[in-house]
Amino acid sequence: EDKVVQSPLSLVVHEGDTVTLNCSYEVTNFRSLLWYKQEKKAPTFLFMLTSSGIEKKSGRLSSILDKKELFSILNITATQTGDSAVYLCAPSRAQKLVFGQGTRLTINP
Amino acid sequence: SAVISQKPSRDICQRGTSLTIQCQVDSQVTMMFWYRQQPGQSLTLIATANQGSEATYESGFVIDKFPISRPNLTFSTLTVSNMSPEDSSIYLCSAWDGDTEAFFGQGTRLTVV
Numbered sequence: 001e002d003k004v005v006q007s008p009l010s011l012v013v014h015e016g017d018t019v020t021l022n023c024s025y026e027v028t029n030f031r032s033l034l035w036y037k038q039e040k041k042a043p044t045f046l047f048m049l050t051s052s053g054i055e056k057k058s059g060r061l062s063s064i065l066d067k068k069e070l071f072s073i074l075n076i077t078a079t080q081t082g083d084s085a086v087y088l089c090a091p092s093r094a095q096k097l098v099f100g101q102g103t104r105l106t107i108n109p
Numbered sequence: 110s111a112v113i114s115q116k117p118s119r120d121i122c123q124r125g126t127s128l129t130i131q132c133q134v135d136s137q138v139t140m141m142f143w144y145r146q147q148p149g150q151s152l153t154l155i156a157t158a159n160q161g162s163e164a165t166y167e168s169g170f171v172i173d174k175f176p177i178s179r180p181n182l183t184f185s186t187l188t189v190s191n192m193s194p195e196d197s198s199i200y201l202c203s204a205w206d207g208d209t210e211a212f213f214g215q216g217t218r219l220t221v222v
Binding site: 034041042088095096097098099101 | 151
């Protein structure tokens with residue numbers, strides 16, 4: 001059975017802090033791993049990772065995948081209150097996404 | 110990236126009734142996916158919808174409860190049938206933009222009373 005575990009489940013930090021969100025997975029026919037930000041209903045795409053060791057960056061966010069150890073991390077530097085959201089990790093198998101339970105990130109001013 | 114228009118955005122329904130959710134993509138896509146997010150939970154795949162064939166349902170989901178239509182490469186509907194309060198969830202449709210991104214509709218928040 002596919003398994004995706006995100007940690008921590010909840011995180012509260014101050015504005016300006018750096019956070020690291022973790023995702024470990026066991027998914028058959030793994031193809032890629034996607035990260036999403038969910039603020040209301042629809043998840044917003046952040047990154048797709050397919051190769052180990054290659055960091056993807058977008059502004060203050062970055063992410064990397066380790067296909068040998070079956071995990072990924074999402075880093076957010078210089079956090080802002082607008083980063084408050086649930087962050088979802090989703091490995092894919094043949095375009096089907098298997099979601100973790102998410103990390104609820106709260107940034108306090 | 111591509112855009113999916115999903116409606117309704119929210120609805121409150123009586124138990125025993127049915128609701129049909131629509132998703133329109135602004136480009137042609139081979140497969141569309143329907144997910145459910147129950148309160149406090151993460152997203153779970155309901156089924157995969159291909160044009161011209163029956164949808165493929167995940168374990169725990171059946172066609173009689175969640176019939177899906179896929180009449181063309183840009184449109185799909187999901188019906189939640191004979192609703193009960195346990196069906197109260199956010200329902201989301203999704204598709205891939207090439208092989209680079211899976212994007213979502215705006216979601217439908219369903220409350221069954």
